[in-house]
Amino acid sequence: MFEPRVVCFFCKWCTYAGADLAGTSRKQYPPNGVAVRVNCSGRVDPQHILWAFREGADGVLLGGCHPGDCHYQDGNYNTMRRLSLLKPMLKELGIDPDRVRLEWISAAEGDKLVSVMNEFVDEIRELGPMTVDLGEKLSGVEAPPEAKDVKIAKQSKAKAKKK
Numbered sequence: 408m409f410e411p412r413v414v415c416f417f418c419k420w421c422t423y424a425g426a427d428l429a430g431t432s433r434k435q436y437p438p439n440g441v442a443v444r445v446n447c448s449g450r451v452d453p454q455h456i457l458w459a460f461r462e463g464a465d466g467v468l469l470g471g472c473h474p475g476d477c478h479y480q481d482g483n484y485n486t487m488r489r490l491s492l493l494k495p496m497l498k499e500l501g502i503d504p505d506r507v508r509l510e511w512i513s514a515a516e517g518d519k520l521v522s523v524m525n526e527f528v529d530e531i532r533e534l535g536p537m538t539v540d541l542g543e544k545l546s547g548v549e550a551p552p553e554a555k556d557v558k559i560a561k562q563s564k565a566k567a568k569k570k
Contacts, residue, residue, distance in 0.1 A: 411531035412559055413524075414459035415440040415468045416451045416551075420478045421513045422470025428517035436524040439531075440468065443554045447471070448509075449482025453493040455551040456507060461541040462550075462559045466506045466531040468523070473511040483511065501539040506531065 417423040423444045429436065445451055448471025459467050469490070471483040486509065494504040508530075510523050550557070 409532060409536055411439050411465035411528055411536070412463060413440045413466045413468055413528060413531060414462075414464040414554075414557070414559060415442045415470065416445055416448065416455065417442055417469075418448045418471040418483075419444045419446055421472040421476070422448075422510070422520065424514035425470070425512045425516045425520045428514065429520050430517075432517050434517055434521045436521040437528040439528045440524060441557055441559060443551065443557055445551070445553050447477065447479045447482035449477070449479060449485040450551075450553075451486060451489075452551070453489055453496070454548050455554070456493060457541070457545050458548045458550050458554075459559065460502060460506075460537060460539075461545045461548055463537070464559050465534075465537045466508070466527060468527055469507070469509045470512045470520070470523075471509070473513055476513065500541065500544065502537070503534055506534060506537070 417426060426442060448469055451469055456467050469486060471486055472478065474483055477483045490509050497504045508527050512520050
């Protein structure tokens with residue numbers, strides 16, 4: 408069975424802390440996500456999302472503070488605006504915009520993080536493996552500094568079809 412790879416860009420103040428709460432509370436959710444801690448969801452550039460897809464992610468989950476609660480005042484609003492501009496571009500590249508999801512998850516919402524991860528992994532599993540090869544189209548896209556050590560294991564297309 409196909410197991411999606413999800414890159415999760417999480418705000419360190421809220422969503423990353425919510426993931427930490429879920430872990431320390433021993434909540435169970437799929438291990439499909441690779442968390443990248445960023446200072447603010449507003450730090451995530453559309454280029455970083457494209458980098459994740461180019462490197463083999465099947466989905467990208469962005470998590471930030473609730474609107475009005477951003478530690479950097481309006482970073483989460485910037486994220487919302489950027490994502491609304493990125494989704495049509497993804498469509499042009501042949502990527503289903505549903506492969507990217509933005510959620511507001513506070514440090515106290517470990518249960519919500521578990522629920523979102525379960526739902527998103529199931530949605531990506533239904534969409535199937537990412538089949539668009541972005542290697543040449545996005546050769547100039549660089550990894551965000553926070554993800555310099557992140558490795559997204561690429562699954563061969565033959566292996567994905569077997570499962």
